[in-house]
Amino acid sequence: MAEISIFQAGFCTHPACMVLKGAGFKSQCFPSSAYLISTKVGYFLWDTGYAEHFMDASHGIYRLYSMVTPVTFNPAQSLVLQLKSKGISAKDIQGIIVSHFHADHIAGLLDFSGTNIICSDQAWTSIKNLKGILALKKGHLPDLIPTDIEARLSFVEQLPSIALPNELRPFETGWDLTGGGEVLIVALPGHAIGHLGAFIATEQGWVLLASDAAWTKEAYISLRGPSELSFLIQNNRKEYYQTLNQLHQLHRQNQVTIMLTHQSESLS
Numbered sequence: 001m002a003e004i005s006i007f008q009a010g011f012c013t014h015p016a017c018m019v020l021k022g023a024g025f026k027s028q029c030f031p032s033s034a035y036l037i038s039t040k041v042g043y044f045l046w047d048t049g050y051a052e053h054f055m056d057a058s059h060g061i062y063r064l065y066s067m068v069t070p071v072t073f074n075p076a077q078s079l080v081l082q083l084k085s086k087g088i089s090a091k092d093i094q095g096i097i098v099s100h101f102h103a104d105h106i107a108g109l110l111d112f113s114g115t116n117i118i119c120s121d122q123a124w125t126s127i128k129n130l131k132g133i134l135a136l137k138k139g140h141l142p143d144l145i146p147t148d149i150e151a152r153l154s155f156v157e158q159l160p161s162i163a164l165p166n167e168l169r170p171f172e173t174g175w176d177l178t179g180g181g182e183v184l185i186v187a188l189p190g191h192a193i194g195h196l197g198a199f200i201a202t203e204q205g206w207v208l209l210a211s212d213a214a215w216t217k218e219a220y221i222s223l224r225g226p227s228e229l230s231f232l233i234q235n236n237r238k239e240y241y242q243t244l245n246q247l248h249q250l251h252r253q254n255q256v257t258i259m260l261t262h263q264s265e266s267l268s
Contacts, residue, residue, distance in 0.1 A: 005038070019262075020226060030215065036088070039180075099209075114152070190237070220247035221251060
């Protein structure tokens with residue numbers, strides 16, 4: 001069985017109502033989480049959270065990103081340093097799985113020189129040539145992409161596709177990362193092109209790393225979406241709500257623990 005360790009790498013702030021309709025205008029802290037997944041074939045990272053590179057990349061027109069979404073980050077929170085404190089170096093990581101290419105999920109990629117990077121082909125194709133305002137509208141800061149990424153990149157679509165166990169319904173198929181069913185990557189469309197999640201088989205039961213399919217648990221529990229303004233940067237409103245409904249059904253079955261990248265305190 002796999003093991004999951006959670007790391008917080010900085011946080012951003014938003015009015016609560018931006019992420020959950022009717023939640024009010026009070027500013028809320030949203031941590032940016034990254035996950036270390038220990039499997040039978042080694043360590044994998046799920047996203048990297050923020051890093052100092054985010055501040056460096058937020059220049060020119062890209063400053064709008066940090067102005068709209070104020071970020072707080074202490075260099076000691078960098079994922080690479082937190083892992084080092086646990087005795088894990090960048091060379092110990094088998095691969096970094098990128099759920100999607102929004103800046104708050106990939107800012108630490110530059111700290112993992114030479115490490116394999118795994119993502120959706122759709123996700124990479126959608127942002128690899130974007131610059132300026134087009135990149136900004138996708139939540140993407142081009143300077144966060146390692147210059148040698150294409151030599152290190154592989155796509156989940158190349159992994160074996162398998163039918164998921166019944167307890168993971170309504171999700172039906174996934175990509176088997178390790179070949180033993182420990183980490184089953186799934187498409188969670190709507191938030192971003194090629195947006196991914198992963199079912200992890202642990203001793204305590206199944207866990208779904210749901211990335212940004214929701215920003216707070218109230219969203220999938222009560223099927224309350226975010227502000228309509230959020231869809232200026234999210235990819236597809238219809239697909240977002242279809243995915244949110246899947247999380248709602250999964251939650252009602254009470255067989256899987258759902259973990260969100262930006263899980264905050266209750267906004268109700």
